[in-house]
Amino acid sequence: MPVLLNAVAGGLRVLIGSLSRTLIAVCLGVALLLSACSGSANGLTGNYVDDTVAVADRLLSTIALASDDAGRSEAETQARSLMNDYMARYRPRSSVNGLSSFTTMQTALNSLAGHYANYPNRPLPEALQSRLSKELKKAEATATRGA
Numbered sequence: 001m002p003v004l005l006n007a008v009a010g011g012l013r014v015l016i017g018s019l020s021r022t023l024i025a026v027c028l029g030v031a032l033l034l035s036a037c038s039g040s041a042n043g044l045t046g047n048y049v050d051d052t053v054a055v056a057d058r059l060l061s062t063i064a065l066a067s068d069d070a071g072r073s074e075a076e077t078q079a080r081s082l083m084n085d086y087m088a089r090y091r092p093r094s095s096v097n098g099l100s101s102f103t104t105m106q107t108a109l110n111s112l113a114g115h116y117a118n119y120p121n122r123p124l125p126e127a128l129q130s131r132l133s134k135e136l137k138k139a140e141a142t143a144t145r146g147a
Contacts (some may be wrong), residue, residue, distance in 0.1 A: 044085055048096050050107060052143040055086050056136040059112065063132055067123035080116055083109045101142035108135035 010072045062079045066070045087109060090096045097106075112132055115124060124132070 036147055041113075044089055046089070048093075048102075049143050050092060051086065051089070052101060053140050055082055056105070056140040058082060060133060060136050063112070063124055063129050074121075076116060080113065082126075083122075100147050101139045101145075104135050104142065105139035108132050108139060111135075 028135070043054065059079055059082070062075045066074055069075075087106070090102060095103050111128065112124075115122075115128060
């Protein structure tokens with residue numbers, strides 16, 4: 001009888017251990033699935049036109065900040081993150097990356113990212129700021145037009 005009880009107890013331990021591992025795996029899978037479905041931390045929605053307009057507006061306000069503005073450094077850090085998220089989301093999409101609005105946006109983002117990478121403590125030169133402003137407004141306009 002004690003042998004039978006030991007066998008049953010051992011079987012229950014194995015069963016409980018297996019069920020708990022399965023439950024943990026299911027919970028982890030659900031958590032990953034839910035986090036993958038949520039919006040990005042920078043507020044990108046997945047709608048190309050809305051995201052392009054929002055990113056362009058946010059970058060226009062960032063590059064318009066004065067060099068002595070107290071929030072400039074934080075705004076530039078957020079802008080870099082936003083640019084990375086935007087490009088990571090839309091560059092792989094063949095339905096988007098051939099549009100002229102995306103090409104214009106990519107040119108502007110590459111220029112701005114290059115300045116932030118090479119001259120992190122310097123303000124944008126006026127010529128670059130003017131060019132970026134024109135490109136971002138053009139990308140915004142062409143995206144809303146559907147091109």
